[in-house]
Amino acid sequence: MIGRIKTQTSEASQFVVDWMEHRTGIVTMLEHFLYEPVPKRGAWLYTLGSAVLFTITLQFLTGILLLFYYAPTTDDAWNSVEYIMTDAYFGQLIRGIHYWSANFLMAFIGLHMGQVFFSGGYKAPRELNWIVGVILLLLVVGLSFTGYLLRWDQDGFWASVVGMKIGSYSPFVGGYVIHFLLGGDAVGPATLSRFFALHVWLLPATIAPLIGAHLYLLRR
Known part of the structure; x- marks a missing residue:
């Protein structure tokens, strides 16, 4: 039967x-x-790109689930995170996966780019794919930075203050960009709103097509 x-x-x-x-x-x-066929010797090194793709997919999926409970306001952000951790069904598990996959994502990207660099994978005719990969790295760093403030706790608040201060010293446009992100002269409600928009909408919407372009350039 x-x-x-x-x-x-x-x-x-x-x-x-x-x-x-x-x-x-x-x-x-x-x-x-x-x-794609890979050499038998050191074949596991060629799985790092797949590991990056898997972890960033986890980030997107768990992030979507967290959106059902997260409230992007200074009055409710921390309380909504606490609710996710204590009362929401599987909330602690989902947020844990989101947090740890973000850490593993940065590690996998570093290892993947190191493997590509030392194997000469950035050379012609692959240099455009390398450039797309570097842009993706910067965007993922942006995801990590903007996501850190969304908890709206002391660690996230002061890490954002320090990061903004460092960014303000960038030549020419640094001060203008930081002032726009802050939404004023200091980290506050406007900052949280703008970081939320970047973390949830703008950066993922930019990353997704670039991943497609990265895969296309790799397989063409």
Whole structure:
């Protein structure tokens, strides 16, 4: 009985896959983008890019779930985080995955870029893909920085103050950019609102197509 159910489930799944492939070619496309032969020696080094893609996908998914409970105001931000951690179903688990995958993401990106650099993967004709990767690194750092303030606790507040102070010394436009991000002369409600917009909307909306471009340039 169990064997027959497994067989029927497998056949149904294969039917759906074949149906989608015949009409969209999605299976062939995914195989082209996600599968590539690698050397046997040091093959695990070539999984770092996939690790980056996996962790940033975790970031997006858990971030969307956290949005259902997070309140981006100075009066409610910390209370909403506390609610997520203590009362929301699986809230502590989801926020924990979001937090730790962010840390692993930075580590994986560093290792991935190091592997590409030392293997010469940044050289022609791959230099454009390297540039896209560097831009993605900067955007992910921006995600990390803007997300740190959203907790609206002492650590996040003062880390943002220090980061803004350092950024204000950037030549030419540093002061103007920091003043815009602050929304005034000091970290306050406008800062939280703008960091939230960057963290949840602008940066992810920029990162997603760049990831697509990165994969395209890698597989072309």
